[in-house]
Amino acid sequence: MPELPEVETTRRALVPIVQGRTIAGAKVYDARLRWPVPRELADRLAGEAVLRLDRRARYLLLRLESGTLIVHFGMTGTLRALSQPPPRGPHEHLDLTLDNGVVLRYRDPRRFGAVLWTAHPAEHHPLLASLGPEPLGPDFSGASLHSAIHRRRIALKLALMDNRNVAGVGNIYASEALFRAGLRPARPCNRVSLAACERLVGAVREVLDEAIAAGGSTLRDYVDGTGKPGYFQLEHRVYGRRGLPCLVCGTPLKELKLGGRSSCYCPRCQT
DNA sequence: CTTTGCACCTGTTGGC
DNA sequence: TGCCAACAGGTGCAAA
Numbered sequence: 001m002p003e004l005p006e007v008e009t010t011r012r013a014l015v016p017i018v019q020g021r022t023i024a025g026a027k028v029y030d031a032r033l034r035w036p037v038p039r040e041l042a043d044r045l046a047g048e049a050v051l052r053l054d055r056r057a058r059y060l061l062l063r064l065e066s067g068t069l070i071v072h073f074g075m076t077g078t079l080r081a082l083s084q085p086p087p088r089g090p091h092e093h094l095d096l097t098l099d100n101g102v103v104l105r106y107r108d109p110r111r112f113g114a115v116l117w118t119a120h121p122a123e124h125h126p127l128l129a130s131l132g133p134e135p136l137g138p139d140f141s142g143a144s145l146h147s148a149i150h151r152r153r154i155a156l157k158l159a160l161m162d163n164r165n166v167a168g169v170g171n172i173y174a175s176e177a178l179f180r181a182g183l184r185p186a187r188p189c190n191r192v193s194l195a196a197c198e199r200l201v202g203a204v205r206e207v208l209d210e211a212i213a214a215g216g217s218t219l220r221d222y223v224d225g226t227g228k229p230g231y232f233q234l235e236h237r238v239y240g241r242r243g244l245p246c247l248v249c250g251t252p253l254k255e256l257k258l259g260g261r262s263s264c265y266c267p268r269c270q271t
Numbered sequence: 272c273t274t275t276g277c278a279c280c281t282g283t284t285g286g287c
Numbered sequence: 288t289g290c291c292a293a294c295a296g297g298t299g300c301a302a303a
Contacts, residue, residue: 075296110280112297170296
């Protein structure tokens with residue numbers, strides 16, 4: 001499901017539900033995610049008050065009194081709040097029950113996601129420690145991006161999707177931002193000017209803001225914390241549109257593979 | 272250090 | 288219509 005807008009949409013939907021609540025219990029039905037879900041998780045969480053629900057890159061951070069529950073959705077994960085929880089369905093691996101009976105249910109068919117526990121500063125966890133700036137935060141700028149990539153030879157799109165350069169931009173939004181900035185996905189980083197980086201940073205921010213406002217992109221199974229789908233897939237200009245006419249100039253969109261991921265672009269608008 | 276490609280896993284799709 | 292290789296929102300890691 002998730003790039004940054006989908007995780008953020010989930011977070012916003014869940015904040016009013018978990019805020020001020022205490023975790024009554026946890027039940028792990030299948031610990032086989034990307035890394036095994038800690039066996040002692042249920043004991044750890046019971047009785048813990050939820051202090052905050054944050055997001056860093058594509059990680060959801062449930063801040064509790066004695067530590068942080070780190071949740072990642074991989075490709076197909078969702079976390080939904082259920083006030084009348086039905087019997088567990090396929091691929092539903094974990095339940096967190098709040099003190100008012102609401103159940104947060106984690107579902108992940110492909111099991112690329114993760115649910116991990118860490119004692120206090122979650123930012124020091126190995127998975128979070130080397131993340132680059134938040135794309136919607138003040139540390140991401142044309143200058144920061146340019147200095148991070150300008151000596152590299154890899155394709156610009158791969159650099160955009162590298163969480164060390166900017167955190168949380170995946171295949172959809174990298175493709176969309178490159179189109180809006182008029183830059184080809186395969187352009188070598190060392191041929192991207194500071195001015196182009198500034199345009200690209202603006203495009204990344206714009207497309208992420210619009211996607212969050214639209215509730216994220218629902219391609220197959222993404223829903224937010226209350227079960228609602230997103231609608232930003234209707235606004236995609238290049239992602240998944242191979243062969244279709246460019247919405248700006250009408251030229252058929254091309255596709256290439258970068259790092260094993262499909263990348264659609266307009267051969268006329270993007271240079 | 273940089274870059275490339277694989278691995279993890281299940282469900283869906285496109286092309287024959 | 289049916290089958291199956293290819294592909295799908297991510298990312299850590301090994302190898303070159």
